[in-house]
Amino acid sequence: MASNKEAWLDVFRILLAMVLPPLAVFLQVGFNFHFWLNIVLTMLGFVPGIIHAFWVISRFGDEPKQEQ
Numbered sequence: 001m002a003s004n005k006e007a008w009l010d011v012f013r014i015l016l017a018m019v020l021p022p023l024a025v026f027l028q029v030g031f032n033f034h035f036w037l038n039i040v041l042t043m044l045g046f047v048p049g050i051i052h053a054f055w056v057i058s059r060f061g062d063e064p065k066q067e068q
Contacts, residue, residue, distance in 0.1 A: 010061060017053035021046075024053045029060055 017024035025038040034056050042049030 010057065013057050014054070017050060017057060021049035021053035025056050028057050034060075 013024045013027055016027070021042050022035065022038045025035050029035060034052075038049055038052050038056070041052050
């Protein structure tokens with residue numbers, strides 16, 4: 001079960017994903033493939049970047065950041 005602080009961070013990331021999708025992805029996973037893919041998707045069309053950001057936040061929500 002997520003703590004109250006973690007729940008608020010998830011809400012913050014979701015709201016951020018609607019405004020700046022790459023920043024939300026960066027906060028979730030750091031500088032890795034998903035961050036760069038989100039930059040490209042956002043440049044191709046804002047909506048694909050948002051959808052990908054939501055997917056990354058939901059997919060990698062419970063896992064800690066992995067250093068690469």
